[in-house]
Amino acid sequence: MAEHNEIGKQGEAVAVDYLLENGYEILERNYQAQKAEIDIIARKGDWLVVVEVKTRTSVDFGNPEDFVDKKKIKLLVKAIDEYVQETDLDLEIRFDIIAVLKKGNDFTIEHLEDAFYHF
Numbered sequence: 545m546a547e548h549n550e551i552g553k554q555g556e557a558v559a560v561d562y563l564l565e566n567g568y569e570i571l572e573r574n575y576q577a578q579k580a581e582i583d584i585i586a587r588k589g590d591w592l593v594v595v596e597v598k599t600r601t602s603v604d605f606g607n608p609e610d611f612v613d614k615k616k617i618k619l620l621v622k623a624i625d626e627y628v629q630e631t632d633l634d635l636e637i638r639f640d641i642i643a644v645l646k647k648g649n650d651f652t653i654e655h656l657e658d659a660f661y662h663f
Contacts, residue, residue: 555599555644556583558651562642566655568593577626580619584642585627592635594624596659599644609643609656617660 560570563586571592572585584595598611617639624637641659645652 551601551646552597552599554646555642555651556597558599558644558653559584559595559597559642562653562655563595572627575623575627577623578619580623582620582623582627585624587635590635592624592628592633592637594620594637594639595642596620596640597642597644599646601646603645607643609641609654609659612641612659 563570568586568588570584570586575582575585582594583597586593586595596612598609638658639660641656643654
């Protein structure tokens with residue numbers, strides 16, 4: 545497996561741990577629909593939370609969250625629409641980004657709640 549894929553998996557694991565520690569219920573990991581993948585689908589209270597995890601080892605080319613573009617947002621919206629139809633959940637939907645920065649063996653997390661609106 546390529547090193548960047550391994551770092552991404554580590555970042556997702558760190559994000560899941562973070563969410564669990566902060567009262568989220570993890571419903572799905574790596575949910576796929578059509579051409580989209582949602583890293584984490586979680587629930588907290590009356591919210592269905594779509595979490596895009598971006599992990600980097602450096603901010604030389606920008607912060608991790610800067611790599612979520614309009615195309616990715618549209619794919620996430622389509623995927624969560626399909627998930628909601630499949631599961632018949634009636635919850636408010638929120639899109640979050642968890643930016644993970646790995647330095648050596650240490651991870652720092654920035655959780656951006658309601659990071660973008662679906663359009």
